[in-house]
Amino acid sequence: EPEVTQTPSHQVTQMGQEVILRCVPISNHLYFYWYRQILGQKVEFLVSFYNNEISEKSEIFDDQFSVERPDGSNFTLKIRSTKLEDSAMYFCASITTGTALLFGPGTRLTVL
Amino acid sequence: KNEVEQSPQNLTAQEGEFITINCSYSVGISALHWLQQHPGGGIVSLFMLSSGKKKHGRLIATINIQEKHSSLHITASHPRDSAVYICAVEKTSYDKVIFGPGTSLSVIP
Numbered sequence: 001e002p003e004v005t006q007t008p009s010h011q012v013t014q015m016g017q018e019v020i021l022r023c024v025p026i027s028n029h030l031y032f033y034w035y036r037q038i039l040g041q042k043v044e045f046l047v048s049f050y051n052n053e054i055s056e057k058s059e060i061f062d063d064q065f066s067v068e069r070p071d072g073s074n075f076t077l078k079i080r081s082t083k084l085e086d087s088a089m090y091f092c093a094s095i096t097t098g099t100a101l102l103f104g105p106g107t108r109l110t111v112l
Numbered sequence: 113k114n115e116v117e118q119s120p121q122n123l124t125a126q127e128g129e130f131i132t133i134n135c136s137y138s139v140g141i142s143a144l145h146w147l148q149q150h151p152g153g154g155i156v157s158l159f160m161l162s163s164g165k166k167k168h169g170r171l172i173a174t175i176n177i178q179e180k181h182s183s184l185h186i187t188a189s190h191p192r193d194s195a196v197y198i199c200a201v202e203k204t205s206y207d208k209v210i211f212g213p214g215t216s217l218s219v220i221p
Contacts, residue, residue, distance in 0.1 A: 033209060043155070043198065043211050056208045091155060093209070100157040101145045101200065101209060 002026045006092050006104035014112055016081050021107045023075045023092030030096045034067065034077045036060070036088040037106075043091070049075065082111045115139050116212040118199050124218045131186040133215045135199030138180065145209070146173050146184050147198040155198070158184070189219045 005024045013019050025032050034046040047057040047067055054067065066078045075094075079086055092104040116137045125131050135144070146158040159166050159173040161182065166173050170189075175182040186193055199212040 035211075042214055043149075045208055045211070048208050093155075095202070095209070098143075098160075100160045101147070101202075102157060103147075103155040105154045 002102075004092055004094055004102050004104035006090075006107050008107060009105065010108045010110070012110045012112065013082055015084055019079050019082055019109065021077045021079075021090050021092075021109070023077070023104055024073055025075055025092065025094030026096075026099075026102060027073070028096060029094035029099070029102075031055075031094065032069070032075045033093040033095075035091045035093065037091065038085075038088045046077070046090075079109075082109075084111050087111045114213070116199055116201055116210050118197075118212040118215050120215060121213065122216045122218075124220060125189050127190060127219055127221050129189050129219075131189050131193075131217065131219075133184045133197050133199075133217070135182045135184070135212055136180055137182075137199075137201050137210075137212075139201065139210070140204045141201040142204050143202045144175055144182050145200045145202070146182075147200055148195050149198065149214075150195045153195075158197075186217075191219045191221050194218050 007022045032049040035043050037043045045058050047061045048055045064080045069075050087110050089106040089108050091106045095101045119134045143162045145160050148156045148158050161175040170187045172185040196214040196216050198214045200209050
């Protein structure tokens with residue numbers, strides 16, 4: 001059964017450093033999402049991506065965040081200058097018409 | 113007002129009980145998803161619904177498009193069902209999948 005994969009599973013970084021979280025969505029899916037979940041809180045929408053561009057983003061997704069699909073398979077989330085409050089689980093998800101919404105296992109980001 | 117609401121927020125049940133979790137939404141949707149997240153775990157898709165009813169093992173999901181309401185039922189609940197259950201809707205535009213706040217279920221042996 002196809003799976004969404006994410007790397008790394010855990011990323012530890014210093015405040016102010018850049019991080020790139022990677023996702024490989026399902027190959028024939030068309031819509032891609034990044035969500036985050038701060039420990040003990042609910043899942044929050046960050047951004048949706050369709051046809052090689054951002055289709056919607058939340059207020060959390062400020063200028064420090066960017067996404068791209070550089071090679072048609074990977075889908076990356078970059079945080080340019082991490083803050084302590086960026087510490088969270090980051091989930092990638094993908095979907096296409098008529099399919100289940102499939103999530104990756106998540107990347108735990110710890111900002112020190 | 114949130115576009116997707118769930119009730120109850122928290123639920124404790126005895127093993128074997130029949131459980132119902134409700135979801136209501138206020139936007140036009142193309143599909144509704146029920147998701148499960150075990151403590152400290154990933155998010156797993158249980159059902160995708162655009163109409164009617166689906167069953168998978170002890171889980172049953174229904175949706176009423178006219179009333180903008182969906183229910184998730186668990187028959188013969190078991191402690192391993194303890195998790196957060198999340199209702200998520202695909203808005204018609206596909207721009208964003210909106211999550212409900214989740215229902216935290218605890219099944220006691």
